[in-house]
Amino acid sequence: DVKVTQSSRYLVKRTGEKVFLECVQDMDHENMFWYRQDPGLGLRLIYFSYDVKMKEKGDIPEGYSVSREKKERFSLILESASTNQTSMYLCASSSNKETPYGYTFGSGTRLTVV
Amino acid sequence: GEDVEQSLFLSVREGDSSVINCTYTDSSSTYLYWYKQEPGAGLQLLTYIFSNMDMKQDQRLTVLLNKKDKHLSLRIADTQTGDSAIYFCAGGAFSASKIIFGSGTRLSIRP
Numbered sequence: 351d352v353k354v355t356q357s358s359r360y361l362v363k364r365t366g367e368k369v370f371l372e373c374v375q376d377m378d379h380e381n382m383f384w385y386r387q388d389p390g391l392g393l394r395l396i397y398f399s400y401d402v403k404m405k406e407k408g409d410i411p412e413g414y415s416v417s418r419e420k421k422e423r424f425s426l427i428l429e430s431a432s433t434n435q436t437s438m439y440l441c442a443s444s445s446n447k448e449t450p451y452g453y454t455f456g457s458g459t460r461l462t463v464v
Numbered sequence: 465g466e467d468v469e470q471s472l473f474l475s476v477r478e479g480d481s482s483v484i485n486c487t488y489t490d491s492s493s494t495y496l497y498w499y500k501q502e503p504g505a506g507l508q509l510l511t512y513i514f515s516n517m518d519m520k521q522d523q524r525l526t527v528l529l530n531k532k533d534k535h536l537s538l539r540i541a542d543t544q545t546g547d548s549a550i551y552f553c554a555g556g557a558f559s560a561s562k563i564i565f566g567s568g569t570r571l572s573i574r575p
Contacts, residue, residue: 354506390472390567391567392552392565392566392567392568393507393552393565393568440506440507442506442507444563449495450494450495450497450512450514451494451495451556451563452495452497452509452512452563453507453509453563454509455499455506455507455508456506457505457506458504458505458506460504
């Protein structure tokens with residue numbers, strides 16, 4: 351019954367590496383989101399997408415990019431990983447056709463940059 | 465834009481009721497939500513309330529909405545150890561792409 355799948359639960363990368371975090375949803379949702387979660391800071395929106403090939407910057411897009419080539423897949427890219435990008439990354443999806451419009455989240459990827 | 469605020473921590477004794485509070489700024493929010501995050505996991509939609517309702521009850525959960533004060537609360541009756549989690553309040557206006565989350569309240573249970 352898994353609906354939003356994040357490819358890795360734990361990831362360790364080196365400073366300067368290019369990192370890809372993958373998210374796939376099987377609910378045909380139009381909207382997809384990437385958040386990072388840090389203690390005391392709650393959820394911070396990095397990027398979101400309303401449709402295939404569409405992307406919008408969230409509150410903290412610096413150092414990140416995204417790709418949405420297919421409706422079900424939304425990738426977060428760290429162009430050159432840095433230690434301050436060590437965090438829990440959460441992917442979510444939603445649909446404007448399904449009230450009450452709530453988001454469905456993946457299990458998260460805990461990324462450590464060393 | 466919408467802002468959602470909640471306290472960071474709450475500690476209650478097992479068997480007591482827990483009340484988690486939240487305030488929001490955007491009175492046009494169509495739905496207001498409570499999400500639960502267990503350790504090491506993503507967020508799970510716990511319950512929600514439509515903005516024209518004052519109260520919603522679902523088993524041990526009661527959601528109260530005070531639109532005048534823009535205050536939302538979640539009451540968990542007979543709190544159990546399995547209720548230990550972070551609870552996020554969230555609000556959204558009209559569509560599925562504008563939900564704003566609070567910082568989360570960590571609920572811990574004392575024996």
